[in-house]
Amino acid sequence: MSDATAPNNFLHNIIADDVAAGLHQNVVTRFPPEPNGYLHIGHAKSIVLNFSLAQAFKGQCNLRFDDTNPEKESQEYVDSIKRDVNWLGYDWAGEVRFTSDYFDQLHAWAVTLIEKGVAYVCDLSPEQAREYRGSLTSSGTNSPYRDRSVEENLELFERMRRGEFDEGSCALRAKIDMASPNMNLRDPILYRIKKVVHHHTGDKWCIYPSYDFAHGQSDAIEGITHSICTLEFADHRPLYDWFLTQLPVPAKPRQYEFGRLNLNYTVTSKRKLKALVDGNFVDGWDDPRMPTISGMRRRGVTPAALRKFCEMIGVTKSDGVVDVAMLEHAIRDDLDKNAPRAMCVLRPLKVTLTNLADNHEELISAPGHPHRDDLGERLFPFAQTVYIDRDDFRVEANKKYKRLVLGKRVRLRHAYVIEAEDYVADEQGNIVEVKARIIENTIGLDPEDGVKPKGVIQWVSATKHASFKVRLYDRLFNCESPDADDDYTVHLNPESLLELDGCVGEIGLAEAQVEHAYQFEREGYFCRDNSAAELVFNRTIGLRDVWENKA
Ligand code: ATP
Ligand code: MG
Numbered sequence: 001m002s003d004a005t006a007p008n009n010f011l012h013n014i015i016a017d018d019v020a021a022g023l024h025q026n027v028v029t030r031f032p033p034e035p036n037g038y039l040h041i042g043h044a045k046s047i048v049l050n051f052s053l054a055q056a057f058k059g060q061c062n063l064r065f066d067d068t069n070p071e072k073e074s075q076e077y078v079d080s081i082k083r084d085v086n087w088l089g090y091d092w093a094g095e096v097r098f099t100s101d102y103f104d105q106l107h108a109w110a111v112t113l114i115e116k117g118v119a120y121v122c123d124l125s126p127e128q129a130r131e132y133r134g135s136l137t138s139s140g141t142n143s144p145y146r147d148r149s150v151e152e153n154l155e156l157f158e159r160m161r162r163g164e165f166d167e168g169s170c171a172l173r174a175k176i177d178m179a180s181p182n183m184n185l186r187d188p189i190l191y192r193i194k195k196v197v198h199h200h201t202g203d204k205w206c207i208y209p210s211y212d213f214a215h216g217q218s219d220a221i222e223g224i225t226h227s228i229c230t231l232e233f234a235d236h237r238p239l240y241d242w243f244l245t246q247l248p249v250p251a252k253p254r255q256y257e258f259g260r261l262n263l264n265y266t267v268t269s270k271r272k273l274k275a276l277v278d279g280n281f282v283d284g285w286d287d288p289r290m291p292t293i294s295g296m297r298r299r300g301v302t303p304a305a306l307r308k309f310c311e312m313i314g315v316t317k318s319d320g321v322v323d324v325a326m327l328e329h330a331i332r333d334d335l336d337k338n339a340p341r342a343m344c345v346l347r348p349l350k351v352t353l354t355n356l357a358d359n360h361e362e363l364i365s366a367p368g369h370p371h372r373d374d375l376g377e378r379l380f381p382f383a384q385t386v387y388i389d390r391d392d393f394r395v396e397a398n399k400k401y402k403r404l405v406l407g408k409r410v411r412l413r414h415a416y417v418i419e420a421e422d423y424v425a426d427e428q429g430n431i432v433e434v435k436a437r438i439i440e441n442t443i444g445l446d447p448e449d450g451v452k453p454k455g456v457i458q459w460v461s462a463t464k465h466a467s468f469k470v471r472l473y474d475r476l477f478n479c480e481s482p483d484a485d486d487d488y489t490v491h492l493n494p495e496s497l498l499e500l501d502g503c504v505g506e507i508g509l510a511e512a513q514v515e516h517a518y519q520f521e522r523e524g525y526f527c528r529d530n531s532a533a534e535l536v537f538n539r540t541i542g543l544r545d546v547w548e549n550k551a
Contacts, residue, residue, distance in 0.1 A: 009315045011049070011256055015057055015226055024225045027059030031085065031092075032066045032099075032215070032229075035077035035199070037270030038285040038292045039084045041306075041327070045261040048310035050228055051090040062222055063092035067100050068214050070198040078199070080285070084293040089303045099214050100200040102221055106209045107161070109217060109247050110172060110190050114153045118246060119190060120146055121156035123170045132178070133186050140178035140186045160193055163206045167193045172207075176242065184239045188212055216240040220249035227253045230260040231319060259319045264480045266291045266324055267488055281489060282476070288529075288538045289476040289496050299473060300517040300527030300540030305334035324475070331541050335517050335525045340368045340375050343413060343458040344505035344520040344537075346470060348387035350462060353418065355437040356384040361463075364443075366414040380506045382415050385462035387504055392457040393434050395423065402455030409439070409453040413521060417442040417453045458521050466510035468535035470526065472498040475547070503537075510535065519543075 018024055029050040033043060054061035063085060067073050082096060099106075113119035122145045124132060134140035148156070157172055159165065172191040180186055190213040195206045219227045227240075234257045244252055262268060267276075268291060276282050276290070285292050288299035296306065309330035313322050353360075362382045368375030392403040392410075404410040409419045422435040439447045446452055479491035505520065512518065517527040517540055524543050529536040 009049075009053075010317065011053060011226070011228060011258060011315055012056065014256065015053060018225070019057060026225075027054060027057040028062070028093075028223050028225045029054045029059070029228060030062040030064050030097075030219065030222065030224050032064045032218075033081050034066045034069065034072075035074065035081060036069065036072040037077060037274050038080050038294055040268050040270065040273060040293065041263060041266070041291045041296070042261045042268040043084075044088060044293060044306050045310050045313070046228070046230070047085055047088055047090060048307055049258070049315060053226070053228075054093075059225075060093035061090070062094070062097055062224070064097040064099060064218060064222065065200075066211065066215065066218075067098050067198070067200055068208050068211060070194065070196045070208065073199055075199050080294060084297075087297060087303055088293065088306060097218075097222065098200050099209075099218050100198060102214070102218050103201060103205055103209070105221060106214055106217055107191075107207075109249075110157065110209070110213070111154065112247060113174065113190070114157060114172075115150060116246065117150055118175045119172055120148050120153050120175055121160065121170050122146070122173045122187070126168055129171075133183065134178070136183065139180075142178050143173070143187065146175060146187070157191070160191065160207050161205075163195065165193055167195055169193070174213075174242075176239075182235060182238055184212070184236050185242070188239060212236055212239050213243065216243050216253065216255070217247065217249060219253040219255075220244060220247075220251045223251045224253040225251075227255045229255060229257055231257045231317075232260075233257055257317070259316045261313065262319065262321045262483075263291065263324045263327065264321050265475050265477050265482070267477070267483055269483075272483070272488060276489070279489070281492060286530075288471070288473050291476075297515055298530055299538050300335075300515060300525060301331050302334050302338070302517065304338075305331045308334065321481075325545055325547065328541055328545060332525070332543075335519065335540065338369075338372075339517040339519045339525055340378075341366070341370070341521055342378065342506045342509055342518045343380075343460060344470075344503060344509070344523060344526075345387045345389050345458060345460045346500050346503045346523060347390040348460070348502065348504050349390045349393060349431065349434065351386050351388055351393075351418070351434045351436055351459070353384050353386070353438050354421065354435050358384050360384045364415050378506060378508055380508065381461045381464045383461045383463045386412065386459045387462055387465075388412075388434075388457055388459050390431070393420065393423070393431065395431075403457050404434070404436070405454075409447070409451060411442070411453040411456045412459045413456050415443060415459070417447055458523075460504045460506060464507050465504045466507055466512075466535060468503055468505065468509070468537055470500045470503050470537045470539060471529070472500065472539045474498075505537075509537075512537075 031050045051061045122143045132141045171189050173187045176185045178186050189210045191207045237255050240255050286294035286298045364382050395406045397405045406420045411417045416438040418436040420436045424433040474496050476496050477491045478493035482488040482491040512528040514528050514530045525540040526537040
């Protein structure tokens with residue numbers, strides 16, 4: 001499992017110091033997604049960080065749904081997030097938690113703030129409130145409702161809760177400082193009216209707490225010791241601390257910020273990913289081109305590769321952009337070590353072996369993996385007709401072409417050396433069949449006549465094989481920073497998906513498990529797609545980085 005003791009993790013050092021100073025018996029972190037979309041690669045960084053820190057200190061990590069915006073949230077998202085966290089290899093402590101589990105307590109604490117005279121019901125419209133708030137360069141103006149009495153505020157807040165007011169007509173605000181240079185302290189909103197049914201609490205509430213009011217108090221209720229979030233929340237920390245000072249909370253968590261993960265060629269914002277789904281630019285949240293955890297899973301990326309990547313990029317106090325080639329490297333590296341090998345032919349061309357009987361059948365064996373005995377052996381038949389790739393035969397070619405050429409030899413991988421004698425073309429001149437002969441005694445041996453083959457190509461028996469479709473995926477965006485433009489969809493790579501039908505592979509592939517990756521020799525890493533009733537293989541990634549020189 002991941003190890004958070006990597007030296008490039010400053011949070012690890014902070015926690016180690018806290019533990020050494022005896023501040024905490026038990027380290028408790030949490031991963032707090034909002035269930036308003038599927039998780040993406042950026043969330044993977046936060047998951048790996050929070051769970052591996054808890055593991056490193058033998059503490060616990062909670063999964064808490066930050067569900068305070070019911071209009072954008074749903075059970076579908078809740079379920080997908082749980083599945084993704086589990087799939088990444090982590091188990092949260094105890095039951096899944098929901099901020100909405102704490103709505104009663106949060107409401108009671110809002111009342112506490114009113115009673116202390118540090119919260120008030122404000123009737124400014126959202127537009128007016130924005131004006132009163134001022135700007136980064138000018139201080140705000142006190143709301144005319146700021147000095148309402150405690151009694152009046154208690155009554156109005158209760159009427160808000162009972163649903164007596166329309167959405168937007170009033171809100172509960174903290175009374176802090178409208179002149180603060182930190183905008184978050186200019187009387188932030190604690191509760192707003194939303195007459196929306198909640199996926200978890202149903203119609204119990206028509207007022208919902210703001211993120212700022214809910215988050216720190218939820219951390220306190222759960223006894224979170226280190227509340228880790230991304231840098232954009234640094235300016236919210238004084239507010240986070242203000243609430244904890246004002247309220248009789250059972251614990252005093254501390255917030256720490258780290259730089260979010262940004263990847264080039266990639267969009268990492270749930271809102272923008274949702275727009276791709278809603279606009280049918282992709283085939284759902286789990287489209288294998290999506291940088292979502294579910295998309296990567298469907299594409300054949302392994303949890304180990306993602307965890308490795310998250311460790312490689314480290315944790316810093318500033319935002320940066322990581323090269324997607326690093327992610328691809330982590331994926332390739334893991335698959336190279338672990339994916340069983342198989343042969344496939346994506347664009348089949350029939351080869352008839354003229355010196356074999358038409359009922360010839362011979363079992364060929366090959367290792368499941370060149371360096372992994374535990375992956376066993378594969379067996380597949382050799383026959384009088386086999387398929388090779390259309391690109392692997394030419395009538396004439398120069399010396400650089402190391403495949404089959406008319407009159408020349410090539411080795412069929414794991415099997416015989418063959419020599420091309422003739423070919424058949426259709427009316428348009430397309431080659432539809434090659435006639436060749438096998439050179440006897442060449443399985444694992446060079447030809448006795450000393451004429452060595454020029455190269456090795458893959459092949460599949462024409463009689464017994466698996467037939468399938470493949471989807472060749474490439475990067476979804478063809479521009480390094482698609483996010484830089486308002487309309488990032490203009491940067492969608494028109495060649496991000498190429499579907500090929502009529503592909504063939506070793507017979508064993510007919511039994512391939514879903515989301516289980518293979519290396520198709522010479523072609524790349526592929527895994528069986530999860531959705532189709534038919535046999536489809538998704539290309540996880542090619543064997544080499546072809547973008548390196550393109551960019
Ligand atoms: P998005 O911007 O995609 O909507 P979010 O931050 O609103 O993401 P949340 O569900 O609120 O999504 O995030 C859950 C946790 O994941 C938060 O702690 C958040 O800081 C973290 N997180 C989200 N995106 C990234 C990222 N790109 N890199 C690192 N952590 C992230
Ligand atoms: Mg968020």
